[in-house]
Amino acid sequence: MGHLGTNILFAGNNFQRLLGGLWTTIWIALLSLIIGLILGTILGMLRTLKNRPLRIVLRLYLEFFRIIPTVVLLFLAYYILPRQLNLNLPADQVAVLVFALWVAAEFSDIVRGALISVPQHQRESGLAIGLNHWQLFRYVLLPQALTLELPATINLATRVVKTTSLLMLISVMDVINIGQQIIEANGQTHPNGIFLIYGVIFFFYFIVDYSLSLLAKKVDIAKQH
Amino acid sequence: MDLTVIQAAIPKFVAGFKLTLWMSFTGILGSLIVGLLCSLVQYFKVPVISKVFTGYVELARNTPLLIQLFFLYYAFPVIGWKMSAETCGFVGLTFLGGSYMAEAFSGGFAGIAPNQIDAGKAIGMNQFQLARYVVFPQGLSLSVPALAANVIFLIKETSIFSVIAIPELTNTALDLIGIYYRSNEYLLMLVIAYAIILIPLSIILTILERRVRYGSFGN
Numbered sequence: 001m002g003h004l005g006t007n008i009l010f011a012g013n014n015f016q017r018l019l020g021g022l023w024t025t026i027w028i029a030l031l032s033l034i035i036g037l038i039l040g041t042i043l044g045m046l047r048t049l050k051n052r053p054l055r056i057v058l059r060l061y062l063e064f065f066r067i068i069p070t071v072v073l074l075f076l077a078y079y080i081l082p083r084q085l086n087l088n089l090p091a092d093q094v095a096v097l098v099f100a101l102w103v104a105a106e107f108s109d110i111v112r113g114a115l116i117s118v119p120q121h122q123r124e125s126g127l128a129i130g131l132n133h134w135q136l137f138r139y140v141l142l143p144q145a146l147t148l149e150l151p152a153t154i155n156l157a158t159r160v161v162k163t164t165s166l167l168m169l170i171s172v173m174d175v176i177n178i179g180q181q182i183i184e185a186n187g188q189t190h191p192n193g194i195f196l197i198y199g200v201i202f203f204f205y206f207i208v209d210y211s212l213s214l215l216a217k218k219v220d221i222a223k224q225h
Numbered sequence: 226m227d228l229t230v231i232q233a234a235i236p237k238f239v240a241g242f243k244l245t246l247w248m249s250f251t252g253i254l255g256s257l258i259v260g261l262l263c264s265l266v267q268y269f270k271v272p273v274i275s276k277v278f279t280g281y282v283e284l285a286r287n288t289p290l291l292i293q294l295f296f297l298y299y300a301f302p303v304i305g306w307k308m309s310a311e312t313c314g315f316v317g318l319t320f321l322g323g324s325y326m327a328e329a330f331s332g333g334f335a336g337i338a339p340n341q342i343d344a345g346k347a348i349g350m351n352q353f354q355l356a357r358y359v360v361f362p363q364g365l366s367l368s369v370p371a372l373a374a375n376v377i378f379l380i381k382e383t384s385i386f387s388v389i390a391i392p393e394l395t396n397t398a399l400d401l402i403g404i405y406y407r408s409n410e411y412l413l414m415l416v417i418a419y420a421i422i423l424i425p426l427s428i429i430l431t432i433l434e435r436r437v438r439y440g441s442f443g444n
Binding site for chain 2: 191210
């Protein structure tokens with residue numbers, strides 16, 4: 001098996017390093033998701049209010065994050081934060097910031113869609129028993145919207161995981177960056193190692209995203225019954 | 226912000242702009258062909274091949290384009306498959322996009338009201354006639370919203386081509402920043418360039434979606 005480069009994978013602490021990179025990838029994805037989902041819920045709620053200027057601003061925010069590729073968003077934050085705002089964040093925090101804002105934008109649309117598809121009589125019943133606006137959201141609309149939006153949310157999570165592959169572009173030590181270092185360090189002795197290392201990374205991403213998409217499909221089918 | 230910097234960079238951005246458009250166009254065209262082929266094979270449940278295509282769709286959909294490109298560009302030459310960066314970009318985008326388009330087409334075909342199929346069978350249509358006169362016309366119009374979303378998505382994905390040094394928009398901007406270190410000007414131009422492509426396109430696609438909505442019967 002030596003010619004396939006298996007010894008590269010387990011030579012020294014290469015495998016531990018790769019797992020360490022994977023952990024970086026995972027915590028950045030998780031943290032951005034958590035922040036993004038919370039912020040997105042708030043923005044989605046605000047977008048159902050009848051305040052026109054607020055709705056326009058939030059819509060513009062959404063469209064900006066939809067139109068600009070995530071690579072470009074990352075570089076915008078990476079260059080502009082330190083130079084214009086004097087904010088020198090480490091690259092991984094820049095990534096969390098960008099991904100969280102991006103998730104919030106996408107999720108606000110999912111939340112808004114789910115909130116407005118909760119049947120009208122639910123809202124009216126809530127108002128009739130004297131709930132105020134906040135209580136209406138908290139006890140009537142959000143719990144029902146949550147089940148409606150679950151498959152779309154899981155799909156968003158798979159997109160976040162895939163997007164973490166861009167972390168290496170702003171030199172975060174993620175699983176791909178570490179994989180490349182291992183490949184470069186062993187390129188002379190094991191030219192085929194590149195297949196194995198990229199293969200392992202490919203497999204990592206596939207396992208995570210495939211299980212998430214299976215889950216999304218299952219939830220979607222369960223919802224329809 | 227320096228206007229002369231912007232002015233001097235315009236020719237390079239125009240070249241990048243054209244390349245982004247061209248690579249998006251060819252990649253999306255390839256994706257549509259692969260996607261339609263996959264969804265047809267899956268629709269007719271062609272033995273063995275449909276299983277293979279399902280495997281391909283799951284594999285391509287659930288992995289990042291960046292890794293797919295690295296495989297094509299860095300790993301394949303080791304076993305003697307050498308392709309230019311542009312070819313890798315085309316193959317990569319088609320590989321990824323094909324799976325997304327396949328899902329969009331399949332979703333459209335699956336969304337047809339069952340009574341349409343029953344009605345077709347009742348008047349004696351065979352499998353092929355059903356597909357030709359009932360399933361495709363309605364299925365295609367039902368899949369338009371998903372296809373349109375994929376078109377926008379794939380154009381944005383071409384920004385990842387910058388990692389294999391294809392001089393499209395993002396790569397052009399990053400290159401210029403690397404040389405002259407004028408990040409504000411070049412990033413502004415980059416954002417505007419994507420806006421020029423994507424804002425009109427998303428408006429056109431929304432209009433198209435509304436037009437073909439009448440094409441779906443029974444809902």
